[in-house]
Amino acid sequence: MPTTWPPSPNGTCATGTASTTSCTSVGPYQDLDAARQAVATGLEADDAAELIYRDWLRLEAAAGNRSGLHTAISRIQQINRALDCSPEPETEQLINDLLSGPNTTGRNAL
Structure with missing residues (x-):
């Protein structure tokens, strides 16, 4: 269930490339399909925006979609190789947390 700005302490917000902000509540009423569409739209606009990739990582972890997380x-990794750069420290930390943390298969990762 979407919330408004500012998010609740248990929610997350992502700022899009067009100065838009989207917030999602943590809990059983997440609209994961809408979130996936928002990520896809953001990556169409900027396929190198790690902020959006981090949202995608959190989304797949929240859905319990291990295959999607690895995708x-x-x-x-492909984008960073093409750009000849390393992932941002926040991205590396998130990946490590999601792959090793207890919420890698639950809906609590958002």
Whole structure:
């Protein structure tokens, strides 16, 4: 269930490339399909925006979609190789947390 700005302490917000902000509540009423569409739209606008990839990582972890999580990680790695750069420290930390943390298969990762 979407919330408004500012988010609740248990929610997350992502700022889009067009100065838009989207907030999502943590809990059983997440609209993961809408979130996936928002990520896809953001990556169409800027396929190198790690902020959006981090949202994608959190989204797939929240959905319990381990395969989707690995797909997002692979795509980040591809983009960074193409750009000849390393992932941002926040991205590396998030990947490590999601792959090793207890919420890698639950809806609590958002």
